[in-house]
Amino acid sequence: MSVWTLGLNHTTAPLDLRGRFAFALDQMAPTLQSLRSSFATGRHPQVEAAIISTCNRTEIYCAAEHAALDHTVGWLAENGGVAPALLRSHSYTLHDDEAARHAFRVASGLDSMVLGEAQILGQMKDAVRAAETAGALGSTLNQLFQRSFAVAKEVRTATEIGAHSISMAAAAVRLAGQLFEDLHQTRVLFVGAGEMIDLAATHFAAKDPKSIAIANRTLERGEKLASRFGGEAMRLADLPNRLAEFDIVVSCTASTLPIIGLGAVERALKARKHRPMFMVDLAVPRDIEPEVKALEDIYLYTVDDLAQVVQQGQANRQAAVAQAEVIIDAGVQSFMHWLRQRGTVPLIQQLNAQTDEWRAAEMARARKLLAKGEPVDAVLEAMSRGLTQKMLHGALAELHAGDATSREQTAQTISRLFLRKER
CATH class of the missing domain: 3.40.50.720 (NAD(P)-binding Rossmann-like Domain)
Incomplete structure (x- = not known):
């Protein structure tokens, strides 16, 4: 699973250009539908999306099996009536850990014109609610934003980042x-x-x-x-x-x-x-x-x-910024660990389905033997042997396949998976 961000803000784009990409909150549902529909063909059939649009920034957050930054740039450029090259020159694109870091910094007020201001957090929450209402928010982006809010809360609690902010x-x-x-x-x-x-x-x-x-x-x-x-x-x-x-x-x-x-x-x-x-x-x-x-x-x-x-008084808050960045780093590492784990979910689901199928087959066989009057101990023995044979069949077949190098690698993997000593 990948997450990516396309954005432009007060540091990258002039006011009039930002105005071309302003999206009203009450029109967010059709806007998100348009964005997600544009991904509907090719290798991006299911894309989660959310859009944050304020006076200082417009940012698109997406999640899908594969990142599609070029497509996202093309959609936003067309929506704003500008050439993609012009948009690229005034925007930023971020992927995975950098996208997460950016979301955490925005929520914490570290990327705002007014360092430490709290208004952006409320605007992000409004954007997330709008995306959720529109059915555009899946588990990955929901996790990203919920972690953003938690990090922002910790930053404001543990540091003085907003102590002297000027709205x-x-x-x-x-x-x-x-x-x-x-x-x-x-x-x-x-x-x-x-x-x-x-x-x-x-x-x-x-x-x-x-x-x-x-x-x-x-x-x-x-x-x-x-x-x-x-x-x-x-x-x-x-x-x-x-x-x-x-x-x-x-x-x-x-x-x-x-x-x-x-x-x-x-x-x-x-x-x-x-x-x-x-x-x-x-x-x-x-x-x-x-x-x-x-x-x-x-x-x-x-x-x-x-x-x-x-920007006056920025120097007084640099120590708080350093503290906030440490909190954000920890948040990014935690999110990326969660995201990488999400990549193994389909395999885990397949393994569970396969073992359930084997178990059901052996249970059915055992019931038939019991119905015929076979001894319970003999039936249990047969069932356990049948299950272990099914589980080991693929691994044993791989040990006898391929060249010497691949067999050695397979042997090491099987030893690590099946011969672990219980602690």
Whole structure:
């Protein structure tokens, strides 16, 4: 059995390219079905699969009898509308122990833009649940991910890997504080109502801004989030007309196209008499058109722009990283031992089936002899002799076959298997 990973993340691919490979969680079932169906011919009839898609990464995890990395690259490239060569230049492919090591590092927060952040673990669990619901998760990937979660828990318990991590939301607040002297006097708009917006709103609310508003496609969900922060909810359709009211705009939706365009921002700036606006686009693909960044009085940051802020304090956590890597190494070795054992399962099943067949035949023969009135001891003797002859027949035949070298190797193997002394 083989496991393999194809991925691209914030270190290998620019934001706009990552946006081409963003998969919505609620569409994961048909996406996984498409991926698995593409393997249905040739030497890969049964492939387990799971896809992790976040603002910083898209990763495909697969397991099958034989690895098919080239095929996986081809499928993802076609799905994103790019040439396979371009995808290869911005992605990574990992196999067996390296795939396991990567999964463990991702779950533990060691591969994140924010070292030690915990959000990725929840996102991985969501991806695994989606794969399981779609019927795409088999025993091998299930074992890989469950071990990933266990390793992540041990890393967070035994080390201080996340002790000083700065979340994307906290980084956004820090940058906004550099532009506005007093965040207490600002009006903040959040576009979307998902987990990232919830986190960002929590951080900004702690600064007690003048007002908070939530713009969301579903008004009811926006109202639910806004009520937690004493804010107002508005429909997404009203956003262009009200954009000028806000000093800070933080957006993160699942839209496949930008929802805040250049024209809307230009009109908002004119209405504000060019008072500065701080904008954060946490979405992949983008929510805010990239041309907005060139406007004077606009301070627009994407997830990639926040990298320098969130990397501060990395040196303080290097000792914890070293400890975490030791835990991960042990986890990888344990998983690979399990995976190698899985390779002998079909042979074990065949051996069990064969011995059951022999046992059933000898039992049937013994019952017939007993029915004829044969002595019990004689029947048991015959049954035991019949079983041992059946078990040894293949080994004895091999001892008399082949050349001298092969017979010697066979003799050593048979001695090791059948002549072991009980301890």
